[in-house]
Amino acid sequence: MKTSLLLACCLVASAAFAQSTLSSDPSYQKQCAKCHGKNADGRHPFGGPSLQTTQLNVDEIKAVIESGKGKMPAFKGKLTDDRIFALAAEIKDLSKK
Ligand code: HEC
Secondary structure, eight states: OHHHHHHHHHHHHHHHHHHHTTTTOHHHHHHTHHHHOTTSSOBGGGTBOOSTTOOOOHHHHHHHHHHOBTTBOOOBTTBOHHHHHHHHHHHHHHHHO
16 A cells, blocks of 8 residues: 555656656746747747657757757857756657657
């Protein structure tokens, strides 16, 4: 009984964590969500593709955020390197699922 309660808590906690890494990142919501959607599922009127299905690796994602791509603006100088790296890792985590 105690074990199953503990297990249930862990499952809930990890599900919440899995859903909310990128979408709970304030930098993402401020800088990226208007084009890529609150949950990174894409927002086509603004031309931002879904980030949940990207085939890019972390370095390539980082390069897109730093330098921009197509209609996407560059974020180098607007976000710190640490923030850019964290965003890239969070996006990569999304696309693994
Ligand atoms: C003004 C709208 C806009 C904003 C703001 C924006 N993006 Fe984008 N993003 C785009 C568009 C449009 C593309 C597609 C570019 C192309 O392929 O030509 C894109 C592509 C990408 C890609 C590459 C996806 C792939 O699989 O090729 C990543 C990663 C990405 N954006 C992350 C971000 C992050 C992180 C932020 C916030 C720091 C952000 N974007 C902010 C419009 C935007």
